[in-house]
Amino acid sequence: MFVFGGTTLDVGNNNHLPGKDVPRANGPFYGIDFPGGPMATGRFSNGYNLADFIAKNLGFERSPLAYLVLKSRNYLIPSALTRGVSYASAGAGILDSTEAGNNIPLSKQLRYFGATKAEMEATWGTHKVSTLLANSFFLLGFGNNDLYRAKPKTSTDVDVLYTTLISNYSAAIINLYGMGARKFGIINVGPIGCVPGVRVLNVTGACNSALNRYVIGFAVAMESALADLVTKLPDFSYSLVDSFSAMQDSFSKPHALGFMSLDSACCGTGRLGAEGGKPCMKNDTLCADRDAYVYWDSFHYTQRATELMAQGIFDGPAQLTTPINFKQLAYKRY
Numbered sequence: 001m002f003v004f005g006g007t008t009l010d011v012g013n014n015n016h017l018p019g020k021d022v023p024r025a026n027g028p029f030y031g032i033d034f035p036g037g038p039m040a041t042g043r044f045s046n047g048y049n050l051a052d053f054i055a056k057n058l059g060f061e062r063s064p065l066a067y068l069v070l071k072s073r074n075y076l077i078p079s080a081l082t083r084g085v086s087y088a089s090a091g092a093g094i095l096d097s098t099e100a101g102n103n104i105p106l107s108k109q110l111r112y113f114g115a116t117k118a119e120m121e122a123t124w125g126t127h128k129v130s131t132l133l134a135n136s137f138f139l140l141g142f143g144n145n146d147l148y149r150a151k152p153k154t155s156t157d158v159d160v161l162y163t164t165l166i167s168n169y170s171a172a173i174i175n176l177y178g179m180g181a182r183k184f185g186i187i188n189v190g191p192i193g194c195v196p197g198v199r200v201l202n203v204t205g206a207c208n209s210a211l212n213r214y215v216i217g218f219a220v221a222m223e224s225a226l227a228d229l230v231t232k233l234p235d236f237s238y239s240l241v242d243s244f245s246a247m248q249d250s251f252s253k254p255h256a257l258g259f260m261s262l263d264s265a266c267c268g269t270g271r272l273g274a275e276g277g278k279p280c281m282k283n284d285t286l287c288a289d290r291d292a293y294v295y296w297d298s299f300h301y302t303q304r305a306t307e308l309m310a311q312g313i314f315d316g317p318a319q320l321t322t323p324i325n326f327k328q329l330a331y332k333r334y
Helices: 051-059 067-072 074-083 106-124 126-134 144-150 154-177 209-232 243-252 303-315 326-330
Strands: 001-004 137-141 183-186 235-240 261-265 291-296
Touching: 001 106, 051 303, 067 074, 067 137, 074 106, 106 126, 106 154, 106 183, 106 291, 126 144, 137 154, 137 291, 137 326, 144 154, 154 209, 209 243, 235 326, 243 303, 303 326
Parallel strands: 001 137, 137 183, 183 235, 261 291
Antiparallel strands: none
């Protein structure tokens, strides 16, 4: 399993990046529910994140380790050949300009993978690595940070934004395909207009409908782009997750799923636990029942909300994934 993406998939890469403005989840109360005891692992969650739960559904213990962690331990290639690698970085975007200098953008994540592949081939041989990569699960999750930061003002701005993002994202997928990837699990952008850090900016606490419209438009464009790639790339397979619908489903029947709070952060301060849009801090108020909250902090989901989403996209209702689900994608063999 090879992981590329932003905050929802990062398992520790940002903890190894220099710079005072780099977003990190390396202090209390992050990891308070992580197995084995409270442990700030670099995940923006109270425990496991989405990469972990998808990995568990694929039969792994949890997400593969972060690239920079593996490099620091001189264990990159053994992990790459047996378990995989995570290149995901909190704040990363499809565009290099998104939060530039404070993350590992998509383009650099690809360069890291290319270097990893070269080392794998030197160790194991080109043919074996080619077979391994063709049957590996490539998990991608980008777009949230780009859309949140862009703030287009006109319909023309929106069209230009979509064109730029889709062009860059498609080029990245083609690049990975050229390096041997064949199975792509792609997580589309969720309802970022409804996270506590956005809701708190509205006097009524309502979702930002304009931001959510950008998300829906991007999702449509992404679905079209992937369908086009299928016609151009032999043996290219994908499963595209409708994250927006997946979370809206949770909002529509919260009590049936055990949620008591849909709009507030479990860990935070002030109104909706999201004043200032800050990360969870050690002096913040912490909710008593983390499983009863959809949101862990101002922008990220709790372990429980993430687990339910992972279950849905792996082997859940057909409307959450297209054209197949993650389980069907995982069982494809090349």
